[in-house]
Amino acid sequence: MSRLRTLAAIPLVVTLCNATASAQTLGGWSSAFWRTGVQPDDATIRQLLVYQNQLLAVGSFAGLSRAETNGIARWDGTGWLPFGATGCSEGGAIYAAVEFEGDLVVAGRFSSMDSTPAASVARWTGSDWQPLGDGFNDDVYALHVHAGELFAGGKFTLSGSTPTARLAKWNGTSWEQYAEVSATVNVITTYGTNVAIGGTFTIVNGGAASRLAVELAPGIWTDFLGGVNSTVNALVEAEGRLVVGGSFSLAGGVPVVRAAGWDGLTWQPMDLDANGSALGLQVADGVLYATGSFHGGGKLYVVKWEDNAWRALDDLVAPNGWCWSAVSWQGKLHVGGQFRAVGSDIVRGFARFDGVTWEAPEPPHGFEGTVWALEPHEGHLAIGGDITAIHGEAFPGVALWDSGTFLPLGDGLNGRVRALASTPLGLVAGGDFTASGTRPIPRVALWDGTEWQALGAGLDHTVTCLAWYDGAVHAGGYFEVGPSEAHVARWNGTEWESLGVGPRGILTAMGSYEGMLVVGGDFVFAGPSLASHVAAWTGTSWEGMGHGLPEPATCFQALGPVLAAGATNGGGFRAWNGVDWLEDPPLPGVTTVYSLGTFGGEFVAGTYSGVFVLRDGAWAPWPEAVTRGGVRAFAEFDGALWTGGDFQFAGPHSSASFGRWRDPLPLTRVQDVANQDRSNPLPEGLGVTYVVGSELLLRTSSERADIYDVRGRRVGTVSLLPVDESTRSFLWDGRNTGGSAVSSGIYFLRGRDDLLRTKLVLRR
Helix, strand or coil, X not given: CCHHHHHHCCXXXXXXXXXXXXXXXXXXXXXXXXXXXXXXXXXCEEEEEEECCEEEEEECCCEECCECCECEXXXXXXXXXXXXXXXXXXXXXXXXXXXXXXXXXXXXXXXXXXXXXCCCEEEECXXXXXXXXXXXXXXXXXXXXXXXXXXXXXXXCEECCEECCCEEEECCCCEEECCCECCXXXXXXXXXXXXEEEECCCEECCEECCCEEEEEECCEEECCXXXXXXXXXXXXXXXXXXXXEECCCEECCEECCCEEEECCCCEEECXXXXXXXXXXXXXXXXXXXXXXXXXXXXXEEEEEEECCEEEECCCEECCCCEEXXXXXXXXXXXXXXXXXXXXXXXXXXXXXXXXXXXXXXXXXXXXXXCEEEEEEECXXXXXXXXXXXXXXXXXXXXXXXXXXEEECCCCCCCCCEEEEEEECXXXXXXXXXXXXXXXXXXXXXXXXXXXEEECCCCCCCXXXXXXXXXXEEEEEEEEXXXXXXXXXXXXXXXXXXXXXXXXXXXEEEEEEECCEEEEEECCCEECCXXXXXXEEECCCCEEECCCCCCCCEEEEEEECCXXXXXXXXXXXXXXXXXXXXECCCCCCCCCCCCEEEEECCEEEEEECCEEEEEECCEEEECCCCEECCCEEEEEEECCEEEEEECXXXXXXXXXXXXXXXXXXXXXXXXHHHCCCCCCCCCCCCCCEEEEECECEEEECCCCCEEEEECCCCEEEEEEEEECCCCEEXXXXXXXXXXXXXCCCEEEEEEECCCCCEEEEEEEC
């Protein structure tokens, strides 16, 4: 029976209402700007495994591409999807996973799975996560099934109140100590009919066991002629030997390099490279692979054992990175870790080897680089920074957002774009760049609609800020202009000229306010006037502004009669009252404000701690946090707040360097017709009913769509049936991501490109 017929048989009725335009999308941060691979940048895939014909990844990540689950995700062959609902507790990690009695068991460092309390170990039953006994009091690094029994190893010493001393066995109802181990167990495997462990320990059950131990008989352990002299990270039985990998240089007194094999009588070198460490050993399709960081000080991350030597599988690019795990799935070797690329393809922690070459398993998506400037310009949004690519296409320095599409601006600019200004002359960019393609354009450029043009001879050093003031482009920065060596300059249509004897120091911020050009930076004088980090050009002379700012200004923003400034190193937020700068109101816990903007008639501030809004006389955190980096630019454009920076998440979504927020819209008359005791109200008399399994059509470029309730909470992800290039058909079985049936009420179908939505009224 087809999936369509199967779903159509479910006695569930849904009302389909009209799709609405992008101005009426659900509120919150957009999910359209996710970035390929593990998130954030320092995240790692710790293990790949095949579970019930699915390829799973576990690790220390907060998301994998579009999969917004902590520590665990599943690969469907083309993209990452959530496994369960939310994954492990925030800030936690999953270090190991294994199939046991048909269920998936995971372990690591966490306090819950999908909000179900679980102390560092949990079991997936097929529909939800359950704790496994009392769990453990510290990290679990290894899980292994030996002779039908489940073992765990790590740093832990207790399960509840039961001593477990770093190696434990599950007895069906609780964890019990299997052996008393003196230090961390990193890995557990089977060697012949025996349990073998490796780690940093030196004693097992009171006997010497140097980082390696094999149980020969119940309670009797050996390290095979003295074990090894440093950490063991990996163990596997291959080719009749126990193969050991780690960071050691001696095995049973025999000189080796990071890997060795025990053949039952002697140790044999299986040398890798002294500059790295073996993190994993796996046998896939009969071939032994080693993963880690080795061969030339971090140049290779996966090698295979062939003809009694390790052979390279080409380069994975990962400065200071490594590979943890390898597994064969659907005839190809898949690897996971913390690496960046294969060749020129961005992969971020997940790659595939077809037997000849490395492949990027999914197309690149998202921003590469930091966004430093955002500027609405002629109905578009201009984006500048040290970006190099967007969705895998080259965008050197600058791009234009045009109704859902990123457009290049000529040949771009060959260095960081720090500032953008929309002017009557066109779009002006300033920064560190020196050229557009092969055309010299020193640090300041004008986009004429076709290509970038130099403004005269340009400027001799970095431009940090731009403003349109008194009918001309003004620039500030590190450069020097004129006999006074001024750091602020005016473009007079022919050349750059100084504005008198300006501030005697580097400029970092600029804006126009009530007929004045206001500048900020690292200076204490502007001309003859005392001007601590801020000064105003009146059109004829420089003046100080009150007592100035305590630290260099990073940005200015006017809103009505109010001029606000952000500053570094404890300067925080200041507002100009016409006489002096006041810390009113203060921005608690924030030392540096990178950017200021406005949205809906309110000030917004960008910091390393996310976005804050000045509302009702006090600063408050934004409803959904922007995390893992700073917010360095704002723009209010097309009814939305746009953000740029080096952050990696916007709300729950991967949204590296670029984000968009839309305020939630009220649902007209829902409150009038809803039962107030329901969390997801069901109105009457809306739309046309149909049976689930009928096609849900949505005009979108996305290959996935999500189901949301009226509070904006994502309850499910739906599958795709292609219709044409712009319209997609999706199927929903009325269940959430955990597999449970959802209640009656209002839901929304929204494509991942965030452009359109469809309202559903579900009745049971």
